[in-house]
Amino acid sequence: MLASDSLSSLKGKVAVLTGASRGIGKAIADALVKHGAYVVIGDILVAEGEQLVADYNANAGSKVAAFIRTDVTKYSDNQALFKLADAEFGGVDYALLNAGIGSNANSMFTEMDDELEERMIDINTTAVIKGTKVALLHMAKRGGGSIVHLASVAGFFSSPSLASYNASKHGVIGYTRSFQLMPRICNVRVNAICPYWVETDLISSVKQTGKEDDPYYNIIKNSPRTKVKTVVDGFLTLILDEARNTQTLMALPEGLEIMEPLVPLASFGNEKTAQLQEEYLKNAVQTAKAQLAAAMERYFLAKI
Template identity: 35%
Template sequence: MQVKDKIVIVTGAGSGIGAATAKHFAKHHATVIVSDIKEEKAKTTVEQIKQEGGKAVVITANVAKYEDVEQLISETVSQFGQLDVIVNNAGIGPRNMSKTAEYTLEDWDSVIAVNQTGVFYCMKLALQQMMKQGSGNIVNIASLAGLKASLNNLSYCASKFAVVGMTKSAALEYATKNIRINAVCPGYTESALLSKLLSVRPDMDDMLKSVIPMKRYGQAEEIAEAVVWLASENTKFITGQTITLDGGTSL
């Protein structure tokens, strides 16, 4: 895929889909800014990339803090002179899976702050830089929960529906500016979020797999391949799209 020498930020790249995406970009000869709220996890991803001969650096950031995102973008441009791609992957789930009437204010506020407002901050500031340089590419990590209802998961579902909407709105706004904006919507994928869910409800493992036609969870690497493809020069006529990777679950 044609991403060689591109300068790429991946948020939430200390684990899961983010780490796999950072590694996949590096494999295809991009320079990757590995960003995560947890510095040690980000450093581990960078070390793994460098062991494979790739180029990567760490810039820590909490995407729910505007000043952190400002620093992330400014440091990237200061070090590398440009920002070609940002992958807005950082995300969290609620502490408690509850029906709407019992949903806690803490779970609502924290999930919306990271998954929705954090994506807005990253898009806003990345777009300012991309407009200056006359090109850019944004890939947002949404979810199957951004396309279909998700029981007892209101804040996560709301935030991911918002990411899909923000992707489409911004793509329309910047389509004539040589800036493409797309989203991927993973279904049930092996990740920290899924592990957390199954640790609380082990009985859900068989239930979840029963609704996936392929009868297995997705792999982080499979999502990463789609992200890098959307960010590459191979997809120059694609913008405002949501690519669903769910093993057929949405069928």
């Protein structure tokens, strides 16, 4: 249970959310608005997104939300989304990179269609990378922030009938765990919330393989469910607890649980590499700060 005093710190904060016109993203947007945050939603579901934002603003009696059509696979759309948050509400404190698909999850013997095959990784994985790179620059400008990737327990556990989906979410987990130094570079934390099956449209989207229902769907539809509230609580925990970074927090039917990364094997290093690791850590933050400064100059000073 999140303490009311910690939730009160959401008041006046600005959150950018992708894929939040409905489902998990909408539930998280609902919670943010309820506790006084501003939300900027990017989604390809234009009618639903615009209606949701209109409802937020009408209920609040003021502008607390904005929407822009966003194809998360495109840098230009991600940039427009975060720049809208700057323009409307003065900056970005939090980001939920939530957009994802489950269709073509089992692609082992489907048609060899380049576009269809790439779509899963483009939306579920590459778009997270693109969104994170844009979010980092806006949060660095703001003085810090928190990014949450919507991953899945499929980033740790695999089923033969979800091969491509498993791959996409394993990629997100590996990416999330690569931000160990980011708080020291620009005061930005990056974590992932990893739900088990939640009752959303994604479940029905994995039903078919080609022209026939996938037999694994019978297991999915009879499996226990994670409550949407558990996912929302996990997201809020990750953004509000400043001690959390590169955590992969599972949202399970029984509650929240951290999935710890594997411990490196002793054979992965020796005395020389230990020394080199120390030298790397001494220099890596300063090197990254210089790279960040150059990236911010390119991004914010570029001619439009």
